[in-house]
Amino acid sequence: MPREVIMPALGMAQTTGLIVAWLKKPGEAVKTGDALMEVETDKAVMEVEAQADGFLTDVRVAAGDAAPVGDVVALISDSPAGSGAAPAPRPADAARAPSDAPASAAQTAPTPTPAERRAVKPAAEPERETTGGRIFASPKARRLAAEQGLDLSRLVAAGAPQPYHVSDLETLRALPAASAVSAPQTTSASRRLTARVGADAFQGFLEWMRAETGAAPDATSVMAGMAAAALRQGASDDPLIVAAEAFGQSRLYADPDRPGLGRAKAAESGQAPFLILRDLRGTGITAVWMGVEAVPVLSVTRDGPDMLVTLECAPGQLKPEAAIDLISGFAGQLAEPLRHLL
């Protein structure tokens, strides 16, 4: 599947970038990290590296032309012929030379429709896989992203250079897929339930785990296990994927309630979660009202000595009794963590 080459935001106030030169020819093999093109911003000319292995194809913006930040300027495809059907002979490549007119529609990769993007969105993991590991962002940018439900990995996917600061969140908000994902969904009817539990019991439980195992447990993973158990309550043995989010980072767990709390295994990337657990305890947020997302979302916030649990979902995602069971089961485990062991 072809990967998009996107005009990155190289400066804080940059809206377009001028492609000074392509450093690879169409059809030429590229490796992740190879210098792909030279882009001029208001301040400097910078080399932009390839974010994937493959072949440079479908060059849509010729050298000497400018493109808006976030626009697809080329593709990195699995074959030298690009996203079109069969591999084309060399003369066809010449027709796509950078100096020529923009590529024809037949050579353009199919851009995911909003609907396709929506389906892919909850499992945003693959995008992060390609950029590898940790995202560098300031603590403030991370906190604001968590508070506003923004996914920093989308900036990585868009090719924006790290580290990310608060100013980069504007770029993130402006990325086209964001509106496609959230706009139609947040307007639909929703269920929202909240529960309040004292924070002491869960904190004490973590400390007990630390004493037992000798290592500080990952609180978010422990909560993911409890959430999965609450969702599973009396129901199926089907595999259960939970996406756990904390400080703008998202992890995917498979059956986190099964291997014992805190030892949850990462799910294979690309799988769609049944539930998102959003750990917002490290932020100043006390109340959550984010609206419906692709799957039910459990948010945990701190409010003085208490934790507030909020469940948001669409009526079609959970029936009333299932929603009540889920939040009361989860809140009950936070209040009395030993219940999970029974």
Add this chain to the structure above:
Amino acid sequence: MRQITLAKAVNEAIAEEMRRDPTIFLMGEDVAEAGTPFKVLSGLVEEFGRERIIDTPISEPGFMGIAVGAAMTGSRPIVDLMFGDFLFLVMDQLCNQAAKTHYMSGGKLKAPLVLRTNLGATRRSAAQHSQSLHGLLAHIPGLKIALPSSAYEAKGLMKTAIRDDNPVVIFEDKLMYNDKAPVPEEEYLIPFGVANILREGRDITLIATSSMVQVAQKAAEMLAAESGISAEVIDPRTIVPLDEETILKSVRKTGRAIVIDEGHQSFGVTAEIASRINEKAFYYLDAPVQRIGAMDVPVPFSPVLEDLTVPTPQIVVERARRSVKGELFDAA
């Protein structure tokens, strides 16, 4: 309002307090007729006599010990230490005795003394007369440390120091004695542990002590004029006690901070303040907290080299600019 020099402000503070309280006396090297090498105390011996303005031999450990004993038995001594570098000579009297007397006597004794001395390089005084050692003393519980940044600050902080029942060390910058500032005729005191916000800003907080406050002010002016960057300038006034709240509140607002102090950078005042910001305002930081201290070298005698070892407005401006642009980042 009248303008007076920092030297005159210190002189006035001591004279006013000595008139008010007969238990106060002052001693040190060349403090009487000579009025100290910086002429800070000129005229005091004429008004208060040799009983209360006492010239000592060159014997810092001796007269510091006398002061601790006098303080424990009802006097309120002011000790004049000609150069801050001589602190190394009085460490036991100051840190083992004065700082711990109240604690070890179960509160039955106190040591209300003031040690006034100085800091600051670029006076071409070489490595043994140019150090800024306030961070060293701030490490010792039981001592309070005041760092006046102007004539106004020097007078108000000195009067508070003299009235404090704990040992207080007050460091004046030896290059600022002739700097003038508006100082009111009427009496005023400046409480310890209350920072001064000299300039309000939006983009970055500059926390600076002593003469570095001038450096930060100058940098803030340059940043505003040249880069449109709005810097907030905070003078903690005392580093023990430290007004953490004012600093944290500012950093939570701006998201960025640079700490500037003339002590050696490693293990110093800048490290302590930067660390507290990291611990208590981490999720509000949009850039790593920067430290700018003096270079970790003995202060050179060569004027050219000496000037390179201390923080300057240009260094602050450069770091602030890169911080605001999001450039300063060490991921390794």
